[in-house]
Amino acid sequence: MSISDKVSMFYNAKPHIFEKAKMLRKNMTQAELKLWAKLKGKKMLGLRFRPQHPIDIFIADFYCHPLKLILEVDGGIHKSKEQKEYDIGREGELENWGMKVIRFTNEEIENEIDLVMKEIKRICEKRKSELPQSPLQGI
Template sequence: MSISDQVTMFYNAKPHIFEKAKSLRQNMTEAELKLWDHLKGKKIQGLRFRAQHPIDIFIVDFYCHSIKLVVELDGGIHLSTEQKEYDIGREAEINHWGIKVIRFTNDEVAADINKVVLTINEFCTKRIKELNTPNPKGA
């Protein structure tokens, strides 16, 4: 992987963000670990996902660079009004980089991991088609 690929994939993340991401990888939640078992090792359509991945000033739960897709898992804190507002702003910043974000709750992962994985798989298929469809002239 070239240096320019590294810069692109991490969207100018600073060293302290990488340190925090490393710590988060070492302390993943039960739901994150459960989903990670299904994402790691290119198990979904041969796509490589990364856990606790730095993007600019943020760390996302899971990221697939080849299709610019973030998968986020939300615990109970994400139900608060303040956190919901923060998440909306954070997602808008991530979307600015051309990255799509899909979200699931920890409860969804615990209750039906297969449904979550199926939904991610379907979204990956949709995202691949989006990225491989040329924009019509003037779009």
């Protein structure tokens, strides 16, 4: 991976964001672990997802760079008014970079993992068809 690939994939995230992401990877929630078990090893359409991935000042729960797709796993805190407002602003910033953010609740992952995986597959297929082909080669 070249330097320019790292800059584009991490959107100039600073070292402290990488440290925080590393800590989050070591302390993933049960729902995140369950989803990660289904995504790791390119199990989803041969796509590589990265857990707790630094992007600028943010950390995405799961990120697929070729599709610019972020999967977020929302626990109870995401129901608060303040957190909802923060999430909306964060999504707006990420979407400015051409990323798509998809959210699932802990409950959806814990209780309906097969439906969650079907939805992720549908979204991945849609993103593949929407994005220019050159960045998707070799995935």
